[in-house]
Amino acid sequence: MSDVDREIRRRTRRSFLFGGAAALAGAGAWEWLRTRPEEDGLIWPLRRVLRANEKIARAYFSDGHLARTFDPAESGMPRANGDEGLDGDFDPAQWKLRLVASGGREVSLSLDDVKALPRVEMTTELRCIEGWSRVVHWTGARLRDFAARYEVKAPYVGLETPDAGYYVGLDGASAFHPQTLLCYEMQGAPLKPEHGAPLRLVTPVKYGIKSIKRIGTVRFQDTRPADYWAEQGYDWYAGL
Numbered sequence: 001m002s003d004v005d006r007e008i009r010r011r012t013r014r015s016f017l018f019g020g021a022a023a024l025a026g027a028g029a030w031e032w033l034r035t036r037p038e039e040d041g042l043i044w045p046l047r048r049v050l051r052a053n054e055k056i057a058r059a060y061f062s063d064g065h066l067a068r069t070f071d072p073a074e075s076g077m078p079r080a081n082g083d084e085g086l087d088g089d090f091d092p093a094q095w096k097l098r099l100v101a102s103g104g105r106e107v108s109l110s111l112d113d114v115k116a117l118p119r120v121e122m123t124t125e126l127r128c129i130e131g132w133s134r135v136v137h138w139t140g141a142r143l144r145d146f147a148a149r150y151e152v153k154a155p156y157v158g159l160e161t162p163d164a165g166y167y168v169g170l171d172g173a174s175a176f177h178p179q180t181l182l183c184y185e186m187q188g189a190p191l192k193p194e195h196g197a198p199l200r201l202v203t204p205v206k207y208g209i210k211s212i213k214r215i216g217t218v219r220f221q222d223t224r225p226a227d228y229w230a231e232q233g234y235d236w237y238a239g240l
Helices: 003-034 044-060 111-115 143-149
Strands: 097-100 106-109 120-127 133-142 156-160 167-171 181-186 200-202 217-221
Touching: 097 111, 111 133, 111 181, 133 143, 143 181, 143 217
Parallel strands: 097 217
Antiparallel strands: 097 106, 120 133, 133 181, 156 167, 156 217, 181 200
């Protein structure tokens, strides 16, 4: 056997041993990870990674952190994606918006009360966590103007559908961001039922899972609100 053949065999044997050791270590690490207890619907090492990412994102987030805007001519109707909380027996004529302040004060409001706030139009990208996106023209009132009008403020805002079937939580900085709207029109027309009529949230600094359709309750609170998709293992912050 030549020196070259012996060297090839030596290197092949060493590569095989290293590769086998790496595979065993990877399998062991995966087994350890897979068997960890859950925190908020996700095994705790992954949940803590998401929380670390959130901490970094919140550190640089500000009112000046604006989502890109587009010419309305570039916009169009998005998919009617997701029907959690959109009860088929819903009667729009009976709809009221329930505002709950952190001190326990409650106010019942109509769509006209929301429309009485300064009207804002913007054309931004709706980005779905599934990977698709669509530029959409929105019309509504800033959530920050809504909070100022009714003299409410809190570190967190929770929103839920009238049947409580879908709910989201927002940190205060995101909730009161200038591009976070209580939206009542899409593409220049009132919202359709499948897109959240009569009122939905739009927040282009977050993935679409935060833009809850058919808002029934807006709750200003001191503790982090529950969030439908975070409970399924997704990121609570869901920032872009």
